[in-house]
Amino acid sequence: MPAPDPQRLVTDIRSWAKECGFADAGIARLELDADLQHLRDWLAEGFHGQMEWLARDLPLREHPQRLRPGTLSVISVRMNYRGDAADADAVLGDASKAYISRYALGRDYHKLVRSRLLKLGRRIEAAVGPHGYRVLADSAPALEKAYARNAGLGWIGKNTLVLSRTAGSWFFLGEIYTDLELPPDAAPAADNLCGRCTACLRICPTQAIVAPYRLDARRCISYLTIEHHGSIPPDLRPLIGNRIFGCDDCQLVCPWNRYAQRSPEVDFAPRHGLDAPQLVALFAWDETEWLRRTEGMALRRAGYARWLRNLAVALGNAPAAEEVVAALRGRLDDPDETVREHVAWALERQRSAAAP
Structure with missing residues (x-):
């Protein structure tokens, strides 16, 4: 040839x-x-x-x-x-819902x-x-x-x-x-x-972009909810909001994304309504259901225990509600120590939010 x-x-x-x-x-x-x-x-x-x-x-x-x-x-x-x-800003603005980074849907x-x-x-x-x-x-x-x-x-x-x-x-x-x-x-x-734009630095919930072109992964919500094992630093938990797997804030605010192109790939379409799910509903999944619903998805990377840990943080940040407290109490005896710790933290947040 x-x-x-x-x-x-x-x-x-x-x-x-x-x-x-x-x-x-x-x-x-x-x-x-x-x-x-x-x-x-x-x-x-x-x-x-x-x-x-x-x-x-x-x-x-x-x-x-x-x-x-x-x-x-x-x-x-x-x-x-x-x-x-579903509109990302709308989901992020509803603290009863879970936000999952759009790449992982x-x-x-x-x-x-x-x-x-x-x-x-x-x-x-x-x-x-x-x-x-x-x-x-x-x-x-x-x-x-x-x-x-x-x-x-x-x-x-x-x-x-x-x-x-x-x-x-x-x-x-x-x-x-x-x-x-x-x-x-x-x-x-x-x-x-x-140019002079600093929108991504200003929008980052945890100020993980410490300078232009410099990211401290230890503060990044994507790292904390996916790669980080064990306990999430308590001072960062309130800043995570309802983000349970990844974070898109620096992309959502970027002016260049006005030119972002729609993907024709049907495989990237959201599965199981995970583009705008209720936190309490996801927290109710047992491991069997979690494995079934996340089959073939990047969500598997976090593992079931970290999935629950992240949801517990988001529920702690959710508006005070009896159904949230009931869901958290149902996992006070979870087999995983880290999950139990974050559930206890979330319950205390709910009590404080409900206090007159």
């Missing part, structure tokens, strides 16, 4: 990526020196909390060839996920993005012949945001998310590490396209 023209191949890859369901694709430069130093400084400040793997896997992030031997190029793709869920994105990346990889292989490649869907140590920026898919905003002029930030990223030598895209967008 004759060797294809590299530039024509890049054009074809973009076209094939869209056929596979991606909104955009590009070829990333592999130079990440500034990004790696930023990561080292972030780790040194302890901003990663309990996520020790971020430090442990640093060598794999530094050298893509260690993650996939022979890598010469990284293909970066984005897939939109914004769907027709449908099918687990890891599975869908990975399957589409494999399809794209096979399409490339059909055109150029057998070659070595590996697909990544938030599934291995990679600086995916930096690669997306280097591939021209956007810039890294003050909220530390990748932002696009034409798509905002409501999208997933994925990569193909390949031993094909592909010409990288033009210089990435500058980091100052956020």
